[in-house]
Amino acid sequence: MSDVRPHPAAAADDTQLDEDDRLRPEFVEEVLDRVEAGDAEGARALVEPLHPADVADLFELTPADRRPALAVAVADLLDADVFAEMNDWVREDLIDELEPAQVAEIASELDTDDAVAIIEDMEPEDQREVLRAMEPDERAAIEEALSYPEESAGRLMQRELIAVPEHWTVGDVLDYLRGHDELTTDFWEIYVVDPGHRPIGTCKLSWVLRTPRSICIGDVMTREQTLIPVDMDQEEVALRFQKYALISAAVVDGAGRLVGMITVDDIVHIIQEEASEDALLLSGVDEGDINEPVLDSYKSRVRWLISNLFTALVPASIVYLFGGSIAQMALLAALMPIVAGVGGNAGTQTLAVTVRALATNQLTRSNTARAIGRELRVAFLNGATVALLIGLGVSLVFSLTLGVSDATRLGLVIAAAMMTNVVVAAAVGVLAPLTLERAGADPAVASSIFVTMITDSIGFLAFLGLATASGLVG
Structure with a gap:
């Protein structure tokens, strides 16, 4: 836990912070220009009034290749409180430039939980060097904290208490x-x-x-x-x-x-x-930090996209099965993405609500059935509304080109497909995260892939299947 400081507005003026207490771009550029010009004293004078959190923001807003020079210019202002407020990726880059004794000195000024946050992401050899440079009692406290699992209370707690x-x-x-x-x-x-x-x-x-x-x-x-x-x-x-x-x-x-x-x-x-x-996990992104190295972002995201590539083959196969129907009535190809798209959005809505409910313990074994029933009722109402609108719209728009009879049948087909897909999407949006959670997996990790695959597949299958069965094509 870092020290409680006065609000930054008490120290910084309007030339440094905007109305939302964010550093102004022109202020950041002025500091960096002075550093680049060799005016370390001038840069330090600009930075000194800032709150530690704003100093940390300054480093996060600075391009990676200019951070070392800034760190040298304001080295005496880079105290433990600034490192405690800093973005993990930015802090890691700066820590890599420091000697183990310097890191040990910074860590010794922090509460145990903040010191652990700095040391836990270091390479094992660097960790050992930093720990060796610390006082025995401080080293023992850090080593004990590091022995606990990541993201546990043992890592989060501080030992300093009464x-x-x-x-x-x-x-x-x-x-x-x-x-x-x-x-x-x-x-x-x-x-x-x-x-x-x-x-x-x-x-x-x-x-x-x-x-x-x-x-x-x-x-x-x-x-x-x-x-x-x-x-x-x-x-x-x-x-x-x-x-x-x-x-x-x-x-x-x-x-x-x-x-x-x-x-x-x-x-x-x-x-x-x-x-x-x-x-972020619902979108297939692990960290999602703009300061994360490009290759790390690539590795975390490409796995998700490759998985999505394979699941996308399922709805594509369904479309292929109805290739003859689409060839006879090209209009089907134009309308079927509407069914899949609306179903996907309905599933995403339900998925987001369910994942949040699981994360906040609102959704437990005792109220699972009630929660599923509620989402299905909401989906039925949503599906009926959207199906009515799309059905009437398609019937009216295409009545001149297809004739009233065929346009009406097409409207009924797309309405029935839309209703089916929205209800199925809601069911999957609830059941997918629930199943993953019961299996001990993070419900946010892979649920959206399943929801997308099933809503696309059911949307195409229902629409193209009903169109074929209704006699619109044959």
């Missing part, structure tokens, strides 16, 4: 806080532990400050608390914070001992990351 025994009085707690300068200064709760260092309650700072010194801390603490297992996935941690409106929460190991805490500012980042991740 824990006191139950038998202490409020006066003992206050004297302890005032008499030990090495204690963390960023906390909202005091954890009360038993002799085995297991948390038995919490006490808000406001209670401590307003309670007489002679009162036992065990008498003012609350015993009800939300404990986070050290191996819990960070997404589940975020859901607990959201559900119980937590500011901070204790993290416990397998034996129930207090090993760290997680604070709400870290959870805000996790919620943003998880929401972005699900949205």
Whole structure:
């Protein structure tokens, strides 16, 4: 957790930030021009008033080939708070330019969770060099955090917290806080532990400050608390914070001992990351970061496109089967993408709602049937509306060229196909992510491929099949 700083507007003026608190392009160019001209002092004077988050933004907005020179010019402003706010890809590039001792110094100034975020993405050999350059107690804390699974509470938590025994009085707690300068200064709760260092309650700072010194801390603490297992996935941690409106929460190991805490500012980042991740995975993108190297983006995206290429062969095969019908009535080729396209959009809508419901624990085993029924009812109403519009439209538009009878039959065919495809799309939009989730897979990863394949296939099959069966072609 980084230090709380004043709002950037308190330090920066209108020449640096726009009305949305984003760095102005002309300001960024001015800084880079001064760096390129060798005016390091001038560049530093421009950057110095910025909030650490804005300094991090400055590096993210700087082209990769100009970042090293900027880093040299404002080296003394590149403190731990700036690295904590920086984009992962940009930070990794800058870290690669630093000596292990410099990285170790930056990490030692951060809370454990932020230090882990910097070190965990380094190459193993670089990690070992940085850890060797750290103080033994700091190194031990980082190594312990790295031993936990990625994206777990153990990686997310910070070790710096306040824990006191139950038998202490409020006066003992206050004297302890005032008499030990090495204690963390960023906390909202005091954890009360038993002799085995297991948390038995919490006490808000406001209670401590307003309670007489002679009162036992065990008498003012609350015993009800939300404990986070050290191996819990960070997404589940975020859901607990959201559900119980937590500011901070204790993290416990397998034996129930207090090993760290997680604070709400870290959870805000996790919620943003998880929401972005699900949205990107639905599109077949792993990272989706504009600072990601081109080859990494290529590798992550091309796998999805190749998979999509093979699934696209299924609807293509269906179209091929009805090649004779299309040859007799070329109008079918013009209309069938409408059925597939609307069905695909209907499926995507349902898929997005379902994936979100799964991610936020709104959709569970207890309400699965009700959720499926609801989406099918919505799909029936949507399908009926769209089918009516397309059916009437096709009948009217083509009544002059095909005749009233054939145009009416074509309208009924496309309406029936549209209705069928929208309902099927909704069913697949719910069932595909549910099936993947029950199988232990991420429902956002491959659901859209299945939805696209099935809606295209059913759309073509229903439309071309009904057209052939109705006698429009034959």
